[in-house]
Amino acid sequence: MIFFIFSLANHSVLYISLILPKYSEKVGSKNKLKRFKENETFNNVFQPTREEVVGDLFPLKGKWNSEFFKNDNPLVLELGCGKGEYSVGLAERYPNKNFVGIDIKGARFWRGAKTAVETGLHNVAFIRTQIELINHIFAENEVDEIWITFPDPQIKYKRTKHRMTNSEFLQLYKKILKKEGVVNLKTDSEFMHGYTLGLLHGEGHEVLYANHNVYVNEGSPEEVTAFQTFYEKQYLEINKAITYIRFKIKE
Template sequence: MARTKHKKVAEVNSLPNVYSRRIQGSLEELKIRISDANDVTLELACGNGEYTTGLAEMYPEKFFIGVDRKSNRIWRGAKTVAENNLTNAAFLISYIEKVELIFQEPKVTNIWIPFPEPYPMHGHRKKRVIHPRYLTIYKRLMKPGGVMHLKTDSEHLYNYAKKICGLMGLAILKTVPDLRNYPELTPEEKIMTRFESDHLRDGRKIYYISFLLDNFDSTKIPKYE
């Protein structure tokens, strides 16, 4: 297992569509690609990058970036991008907190977060990637009208997202408490990740919520969010 992981890490770092502070000059190159793009979508905690690759195939005129802190996780997605010559997709090895360093201006129109760690304990809530401290970062990256998308098998995280939207006055666009039994899914919502497939096989529900950050104000975060 360790040998396979190390092999994937070495291969990922050699792929032209992968960017990291450890790869000399790569972040500057990614900044240029973002600057040249009119429409950027991020997939955060992307793992295999099913949304990055799937959306890149759907929308060749847009630019998609999958972000994950572990290089071995993005191996499959980065290989798919290279094998299919998807010139409008890339992967960034980074913590989410550092992503804004590669943006010189708001460029993001959509952020997808599929199946993040839910951190159900209240004391760990600040680790949730939809906690207001993360939304503060996303707000700085997004164009007006930019949309947040969360997919999760955690009812707790789904309800927390709805709670945050209510507390912060954020406009909710869509809530689906059982995605696979919902009759009107968009092509984007139909994209299936490995985690989603596993969860469905186990009989779990998939929850989905999308919302806007236009009204988000980081100076008005409730004390007991």
């Protein structure tokens, strides 16, 4: 909100406030339906029902590389992929890896899926499902790497169970990761960064790299700073530090 103050001739003061739109893209119901419909035409989008997933009926579980990507390249997931920008960016930069963006909001990753189709990217796909169900989508030892990009930090204590790096989630990731698999956390939240580091050290997981300001401090991996998401660019405009952690979950 911005306030304008005007001094009138009679020495009274007039206050006028303007409410500016927030940094977000709200998709109207008509556009959502249109995007959901278009998602159905993309061969890189999967939208299984919850019943299908929970019942372990999803056909690509354990077969992502052999049946969909048709190669043996490393399989990398982006959890809570939003618009899919990071998944697409990684896929463009690393053609010898396979990427799957996961989000419950299909109208969001429509953008990434459409871009991939239009540019002929064949090493990236998207699936609409809940993160809590990924062990029904991917088999044990199927995934090489996981990216968690700008998750909701769920700061309130009662929301701890929803933090995507809590103990329960880490054990979930462990189920599908290969023995040498790694997890990447990129966030603008100092709280999330600190919480995750504390938990990792407290539980004895291996922190491979940590940086509390990737665009200021040297040594950040190329894939961390090579491109930015829509929201990340806005964080940088207001000089908000972007943090990063790369770690392995203990056996």
